[in-house]
Amino acid sequence: MEQPLPPKDLGGMGFKELQKFNDAMLAKQGNILEAKEGNGSFTWKSILKGREIIKKGANWKVGCGENIRIYHDRWLPDPNCANVQSPPIFYGSDAQVSVLIDKDRSCWIEDVVDNNFHPLEAKMIKSIPLCFTVGKDKLYWPGKVDGVYSVKAGYRFFIEDELSSIAASDALPSRVNLMKRKVLSDATCQVCGSEPESSLHALWMCSKLDMVWDAHFGPLRNDAKDCSNFLEVIQVCMEKGHPTDLVAMTTSLIWTRRNKLRLGESVPDLRLLHSMARDALQEFHHAHTPAPSPTHTRSLTEWEPPPMDWVKINFDGAIFKAKGEAGLGAIIRNDHGLVMAALAQVIPLPTSVEMVEVLEARRALSFAQELGFDHII
Template sequence: MWRATKDALPTRANLTHRKVLTNPTCQVCETEPESTFHTLWSCPKLKEAWKVHFETLKNETQECLTFLDVFKTCLEQPHNTYFFAMLVNQIWFRRNKLRLGEEVVDLKLLNSKARDALHEFQLATAVPPNPPPIRTPIKWNPPPSEWFKINFDRAVFKEQAKAGLGSIIRNDHGLVMAASTQVIPLPTSVKMVEVLAARKAFIFANELGFDKVILEGDSEIAIRAMKCDDYSAASFSHIVSDIKAVAAQFRCVIIQHTRRQGNMVAHSLARTSCNFPPFCTWMEEVPLSSFAVYSAETINNT
C-alpha cells in the first residue's frame, strides 16, 4: 500500500517512463495505460472485484485521479480499510501472475481470498495475554541518502551439482532498483561460492551505473577477505582480486557484514535461482517467489 500510494509500483506506465518498456498499455483491458490508479482501481476488468464491498467507495471516488486520492477517501469515510488493503494486494498479486502467464483465480473469488488473508493476518498479529519480552530483531537497514545497498547471498544445490547466486540493489527508501539470480556449476568449496556471489553482485551494480554503494552479505569469510588489504593464499584469492578491481571503479564503496535476518531477500533469490533460467534480472521489482520476503522487510524498515 505504501508503494501504491507513492506511485512506486513497477506498472507498465512507470516502466515505460523509465525507458524499460516501450508500450504502457494495460495487458488486461488493452484500452488504457497501466498506471497505478488504473491497474489497482479504475481498470474496467476490476469492476466485479470492487463492486462486492466497495461500490459506495467507487461512487465517492469518481472525481479521483490518483490511487492516493482513493486511499485518502477510504480512510476518511467509514470503510473497512484493512480489507481494502488486502483486496488491493490480491489484485496486484493476480496482475503479476497474469504478466508471467501463470494461472490465476477468477476475479469473483478475490474478495474471499482477501477476507481469508485478512483473517490469517489478524490471528498472526493478535497480542497474547502475557506476551514474551520484546527483543530488538536484526533486520535490513536502508543505506544513507543518495547511496545504494547491494545485498548478496548464495545457495548450494548438491544433487544438481550447481550453485545459485542472488543479489538485490535498493535505494535509501528501500525501493528495488534491480535484482538478479544466476545458476553456475558447483565450485570446489562453499567459500568459493560466497565470494563468487559477492563478485557477481558488484559487477551487476557496476554495469547498472551505481557509484555510491554498500555491499552487504552474511558471509563473514567473504566480507573479511574483501576488506583485507594483505595478500591471501586462499583458493579464492584471485576472485577477491577481481572484486577489488571492480570496487575501484565505484566513486564510494563500503563493504559490511550482516546476519542472515538482515539478508533475507538476497537469500530468497539465491534459494529460488534454480527455478529460473541460468541468468535472470528484474528491474525495479523482485520475482514473485521473493515478493513476500521483500514486502515484509520493507514494511519493517519504513
C-alpha cells in the first residue's frame, strides 16, 4: 500500500501526491453534486470522482433540515467529528434533521434533542442557530472563513482522511506489520523484548511504558483497559474528557523514541517523557498564541435617545467557556431614556465569538418584536 505524502504542517516535505491533487482539482469543476454518472466520457467520469471529496468533506449548514439526514450526514459544528455518534433511538436511521425543529417557533425541540442524543451532542445541536424564516440547507467547506471549497483545502482533506484511515486500519509500520509484509523476520518489541510489537503494543501496551502511562495517565489507563486498538484509546480519551493534546504529544514522543531505538540512536529515559511532552506542548501553545493587540483607552460614550415615539435597544453578550454557555442581554429604552423592558438569557455556547455577537443582535430584535415595538433603533 502506498503511503500518502503529508503536507509540511503534517510532517511532510511539501511535495504533492499528484493523483490526490488531481482529484482535488476535479472537485472544483462546477456544480457536480446533482450530476448523474451515466455513460459519459472518461473526462466526465473523472470530474464526477471529485464529487466524492465534496460529499465526504463538506458540512451542512442547517436551514429547514429537510435535506440533511441525522445519522448519515455531516452537520454538527465539531471540527473533529461532524457526524452524529448517538445511535438511533426513536427515529429511524434515515430520519431528517427537520424532525428536531419546531417550525412555528424556529427553534430546536429541546426535549426531543435531549432524549435522542448523548449530552455533548445534544448541547452542540441546541447551540446551532436557526433562521426565523424558512431557510435552505446549504453545504459549506469547514475550515474556510468563507466556506467555499478550494483545491488546496480539498487536497489537504484528502491527505488527512487517508492518514486517519491508515491509523484506523493499524497500518503503522510496527514490527508485526513489517513482518506481515516480509520486511522483517522477527516481530518482537525492541523496547520490552518479550512481546510482538503491534501498533497498540508500541504506543500503549508495552510493559516498559507503564512508567509513562500508569504514572501520569492512570484514569485514562483504567478507562481504556478494554480497547483493542489505539484508535479506540484516542476515542475514549476524547469522550471521557482526558487531556487529549498531552496524550497526543506523549504518543508522538513514544513513537519517535521507538524509531530512534530501531536505528541505534541515543534515546531519552522513559521517565523523562512526560515532562518532555509537557514542555513541548507548552512551547507549541506559546508559538500559536497570537500576540496581544495593543490596548486602546476607550472613550466614554454618552447614551443618545432615539427620535420621538421610537425605542432604542442596547445589547451585549458574555462567554462562559468553563460552563459551555453564553449569556445574552438586552435593554430597551424610549426617547426619554426610560427602561421599557430588559432581557437576560443563557444559551449553549456557540461555535465562535462572531456567532455569539450575531445571536445577541438577533435575540434583541426578536425580543423587541415580541413586545410589539415597531420603530426600533
